[in-house]
Amino acid sequence: MTEPKRWLIGLDIDGTLVHDDGYLSPRVLSEVKRMRALGHHVVVSTGRAAANAYPVIRELGIDTGFAICSNGAVTIKLDSSNPKGYEVYDVKTFDPAKVLTELIDKLPNAHFAVEDIDGSYRFHKAFPTYALGDQNYETPLEELLHHPVSRVVVLSPDHDVDDFVGLMDKIGLQSVSYAIGYTAWLDIAPKGIDKGHGLEQLRQKFDIPGDRILVMGDGRNDIEMFLWAKGLGGYAYAMGQAPEEVQMAATAVTAAVEQDGVAEVLSALEGLQFLD
Structure with a gap:
């Protein structure tokens, strides 16, 4: 396939490629493989850290190219000769x-963690076992403050999402970018860094026209990626189970993850160029 005809396809993992229990539908897997066989750049774009994202990337059969992790703060290059992949x-x-x-002052009962440059985590209160990957280390709260990090993660059991959104608006967090998950879970990244930022670096590297961008996601941390794609003339699809504000930011809404929404869109990719 000649380079101008290639698409850049950015796919979220949780709630998009895989179900809540980690299940990857054979139909979704088949469509991802078909896209890659046609020569398109399929790039996983996830809030997961690299170590947590890689098992899904491997299950998808993607062993070359790049992936966007940690909500855009980390880009990895896939390399089968590397012991980590x-x-x-x-x-x-x-x-x-x-x-x-500021957050410690406003959320004294919250759980805090930081993602270090090597992808490991330090935390001061326990997180769900799946959340921080295999390399995570308990440390005093004070020690989280004094080294450069690629992400801060906040889990606040005392708040639901609406409460958390309101609190974050009051705090402002002007110096960093942040995204809030379905539960009272906050990911804080460097200023201006999000999934769209990471994908833009790859778009430029691959020299992909803006109207050949397709992204899919289901979370609030996908909104910036949607706006980036649409701003360049590309397409952004929200999953059917996504919150209303996520759906409103998308070009269109596909089926829920349980109904193979990713496969629905990818199977019709060839027709997108005729929509305009």
Whole structure:
């Protein structure tokens, strides 16, 4: 396939490629493989850290190219000769001291963790076992504040999502980018860094026209990716179970993850160029 005809396809993992229990539909897997066989750039774009994302990437059969992890703060290059299956290609970091100090004051019962440059985590209160991957280390809260990190993660059992959104609006968090999950879960990244930022670096690297971008996701951390794709003339699809604000930011809404929404869109990719 000649380069101008290639698409850049950015796919979220949780709630998009895989179900809540980690199940990957054979139909979705088949469509991802078909896209790659046609020569398109299929790029996983996820809030997961690289170590947590890689098992799904491997299950998809993707062993070359790149993936966007940690909501855009980390880009990995897939490399089957590497014992981990990938190497870190780019990492964006920030000083967490100011934002953590403010959040600790406002959320004294919250659980805090930071993602370090090597992809490992340090935390001061326990997180769900699946959340931080295999390399995570308990440490005093004070020690989370004093090294550059690629992400701060906040889990607040005292709040539901609406409460958390309101609180974050009041705090402002002007110095960093942040996204809130379905539960009271907050991902804080370097200023201006999100999934769209990471994909834009790859779009430029691959020289993909803006109208040949297709992204799919289901979470609030996908909204910036949607806006990026649409702003360049591309397409953004929200999953059927996505919150209303996520659906409103998309070009269109596909079926829910349980109904293979990713496969629905990818199977019709060839027709997108005729929509305009």
